[in-house]
Amino acid sequence: MENLSNILGRMGGVYLLPAGLALGAFVLIGAPASWATLTIAGLSMGMMVFLMASGLSLIFGLMDVLNFGHSAFISFGAFVAATVLSLLGGWVGADSVFLNSMALVFALLAAVSFGLAAGWFFESVIIRPVYHDHLRQILITMGALIVSEQIILALWGGTPITVLRPHFLEGAIILGNVSVEIYRLFAFGLGLVAFIGLYLVLNRSRIGLLVRAGVENREMVEALGFRIDRLFIGVFMVGSALAAVGGAMWAGYETLITPALGGEMMIVVFIVVIIGGLGSIKGTLLGAIMVGLTANYVGFLAPKLALASNMILMTIILLWRPNGLRPAVK
Amino acid sequence: MSASLSKPSFGDIAVKSTVLLIAALLCFAPFLFQDVRALEVAARICVFIVLVASYDLLIGYTGIVSFAHTMFFGFGAYGAAILLRQMGPGWDAVILGGLAGVLVSLVVATAIGLLSLRVKAIFFAMITLAAASVALVLASQLSHFTGGEDGITYRAPDLFKPAFKLMVDEDGKVLRLFGVKMNGKLAAYYFVFVTCLLLFFVMLRLVGSPLGTVLKAIRENEARAEAIGYRVVAYRTFVFCLSAAIASLAGTVYAVWLKYTGPDTALSFAIMIDILLMVVIGGMGTMWGAVIGAVLMVIAQYYLRDLMGVAAEATAGIPLLPELLNPDRWLFWLGIIFILLVYFFPKGIVGTITQKGARG
Numbered sequence: 021m022e023n024l025s026n027i028l029g030r031m032g033g034v035y036l037l038p039a040g041l042a043l044g045a046f047v048l049i050g051a052p053a054s055w056a057t058l059t060i061a062g063l064s065m066g067m068m069v070f071l072m073a074s075g076l077s078l079i080f081g082l083m084d085v086l087n088f089g090h091s092a093f094i095s096f097g098a099f100v101a102a103t104v105l106s107l108l109g110g111w112v113g114a115d116s117v118f119l120n121s122m123a124l125v126f127a128l129l130a131a132v133s134f135g136l137a138a139g140w141f142f143e144s145v146i147i148r149p150v151y152h153d154h155l156r157q158i159l160i161t162m163g164a165l166i167v168s169e170q171i172i173l174a175l176w177g178g179t180p181i182t183v184l185r186p187h188f189l190e191g192a193i194i195l196g197n198v199s200v201e202i203y204r205l206f207a208f209g210l211g212l213v214a215f216i217g218l219y220l221v222l223n224r225s226r227i228g229l230l231v232r233a234g235v236e237n238r239e240m241v242e243a244l245g246f247r248i249d250r251l252f253i254g255v256f257m258v259g260s261a262l263a264a265v266g267g268a269m270w271a272g273y274e275t276l277i278t279p280a281l282g283g284e285m286m287i288v289v290f291i292v293v294i295i296g297g298l299g300s301i302k303g304t305l306l307g308a309i310m311v312g313l314t315a316n317y318v319g320f321l322a323p324k325l326a327l328a329s330n331m332i333l334m335t336i337i338l339l340w341r342p343n344g345l346r347p348a349v350k
Numbered sequence: 351m352s353a354s355l356s357k358p359s360f361g362d363i364a365v366k367s368t369v370l371l372i373a374a375l376l377c378f379a380p381f382l383f384q385d386v387r388a389l390e391v392a393a394r395i396c397v398f399i400v401l402v403a404s405y406d407l408l409i410g411y412t413g414i415v416s417f418a419h420t421m422f423f424g425f426g427a428y429g430a431a432i433l434l435r436q437m438g439p440g441w442d443a444v445i446l447g448g449l450a451g452v453l454v455s456l457v458v459a460t461a462i463g464l465l466s467l468r469v470k471a472i473f474f475a476m477i478t479l480a481a482a483s484v485a486l487v488l489a490s491q492l493s494h495f496t497g498g499e500d501g502i503t504y505r506a507p508d509l510f511k512p513a514f515k516l517m518v519d520e521d522g523k524v525l526r527l528f529g530v531k532m533n534g535k536l537a538a539y540y541f542v543f544v545t546c547l548l549l550f551f552v553m554l555r556l557v558g559s560p561l562g563t564v565l566k567a568i569r570e571n572e573a574r575a576e577a578i579g580y581r582v583v584a585y586r587t588f589v590f591c592l593s594a595a596i597a598s599l600a601g602t603v604y605a606v607w608l609k610y611t612g613p614d615t616a617l618s619f620a621i622m623i624d625i626l627l628m629v630v631i632g633g634m635g636t637m638w639g640a641v642i643g644a645v646l647m648v649i650a651q652y653y654l655r656d657l658m659g660v661a662a663e664a665t666a667g668i669p670l671l672p673e674l675l676n677p678d679r680w681l682f683w684l685g686i687i688f689i690l691l692v693y694f695f696p697k698g699i700v701g702t703i704t705q706k707g708a709r710g
Contacts, residue, residue: 080472086472086475086476088475146689149693150692150693154415154472155409155413155415156692156696158415158472158475159415159626159630159688159692160689160692160693162623162626163685163686163688163689163692164685164689166623166681166682166684166685166688167682167685167686167689169681170679170681170682170685171682173678173679174676174679174682283483283619286479287479287480287483287484290476290479290480291480293476294473294476294477294480328484328488330480331480331481331484334477334480335465338465338466338477339465
């Protein structure tokens with residue numbers, strides 16, 4: 021038994037979980053074609069959720085701040101991107117890939133810059149006065165969430181909004197008898213790029229070194245003369261921008277968005293960071309992929325259970341590891 | 351600080367006399383405010399005082415942030431609602447429904463508590479939020495059982511029907527006392543009032559008991575309480591279960607009063623936000639705060655919207671402002687007030703007033 025866990029640990033430990041999940045689902049589903057479609061859907065959903073969740077996790081890890089208003093960035097990202105896409109409607113529908121991708125780039129850029137600006141505002145106005153006070157942090161960020169949801173309702177109204185998708189992302193590729201939606205591939209790719217980028221910055225750059233040191237021991241980093249609060253604003257802004265991009269991608273995935281989007285995704289995001297363990301990027305990715313895969317497999321195998329599937333997954337993992345799979349915070 | 355041991359301070363007296371005044375107003379509400387809407391407001395205030403006070407046991411006394419309080423409220427409400435519809439109007443349905451609600455609440459609260467009260471406070475907040483949203487989705491999906499988005503309409507026990515004659519005069523008509531009809535509506539209101547008063551007294555007694563002191567000790571310094579020999583997890587789980595049970599009973603009472611239960615009245619996240627606002631406005635860590643917060647918020651809910659409608663019309667020419675002054679956007683303003691309160695008056699109205707008096 022100990023031998024087995026040793027071998028598993030050397031092969032990747034908890035990172036094998038998604039593979040195990042996929043394998044189990046393969047046996048249960050039986051049809052390779054539908055299994056492949058579901059797996060790709062699950063992976064791309066996981067990547068989008070990862071975009072939304074990574075910021076939350078990093079912010080918590082570095083500064084012990086949990087932002088309940090994080091979902092406001094997700095919804096704002098979705099709505100800002102949707103607005104830009106509909107303003108550039110001519111480009112989106114055009115037959116040229118260049119115009120299409122320019123519209124997409126502009127939409128994502130709008131979401132990113134909005135996320136950066138709103139993150140800066142949020143950190144310096146809302147959260148700074150209540151560092152180190154969890155109770156008031158939860159209350160204040162909750163209040164900020166209420167206000168931002170109301171602003172969204174005031175600006176965009178309560179009716180669902182259709183999101184235009186750039187023309188070149190429509191349709192599907194047929195491989196054998198597996199059809200793969202191009203948008204899903206794109207979402208997966210973007211998430212992967214974001215993960216690799218974050219991973220490289222955190223592990224290979226001087227700033228990343230400071231961030232990781234700050235997560236490990238904040239006082240020591242401050243004592244060595246680094247302004248960790250400035251670093252934190254940066255992390256907060258990047259985290260918010262990532263959430264906005266995640267929201268924008270999700271808007272394109274759903275194609276019909278309502279102001280309730282942020283709240284719905286927030287639950288998933290929370291479950292992901294709880295499963296993955298707060299504060300670590302790898303843990304968040306692991307949690308996001310697990311949640312994405314489970315949601316798709318369960319949705320196919322037992323549609324009635326789909327709603328509760330994330331909750332069940334979280335319960336099982338918390339019973340096994342009360343602090344999540346890969347906690348960075350002690 | 352706390353004036354309960356020494357001579358009562360001015361602020362303390364002010365708070366307590368306000369609460370007494372509120373209690374008196376609520377007690378004679380059907381006679382003082384003789385219109386249907388005012389009675390609705392009074393009953394809602396009664397129920398929310400209990401709901402907010404039970405939440406204050408968690409957030410104010412023990413320092414646990416839970417977002418699942420409406421879930422327990424909903425269990426109680428749906429328990430009574432489902433049984434009243436299945437079994438027909440009767441006391442057996444109300445009592446069984448209330449008990450079922452409490453039982454489900456206790457089981458769920460124990461499960462959540464044992465699972466997550468061991469870890470950080472913030473984890474607990476997130477897990478309760480997730481659980482509450484799952485409950486909300488389940489209630490709207492299991493529509494053959496819960497009525498889905500439309501909710502359930504049912505009849506209350508005969509005693510509470512408006513046509514029921516509580517007292518009759520010589521002609522066999524409903525007796526009027528000070529111009530108020532002695533009918534079932536009155537009985538229903540006093541059912542709500544008395545039950546809520548009892549529940550409130552239970553909680554008041556509880557926070558004054560040694561148990562209440564232990565809870566405060568846990569809030570102030572968890573490690574120290576543990577070191578003195580109190581089992582923090584056990585106490586936290588207990589108080590979480592207790593407040594869940596009380597919330598569930600409040601839900602049952604409200605369901606009997608409204609004769610309708612749906613996601614909007616019993617489960618929605620908006621109610622959770624209301625409770626949070628009431629606790630913070632009134633003042634955390636005092637039962638009196640729950641009373642004052644609930645009264646202010648419920649009155650604002652019913653009457654502030656009218657005012658905002660007027661303001662929206664007045665500013666019709668200005669861009670964006672009418673949108674924000676729209677009565678539907680009143681949460682926007684409450685959210686801003688909420689943030690400012692948490693910044694500047696974290697002790698809420700009651701805490702701030704009590705403290706002022708103690709200093710002077």
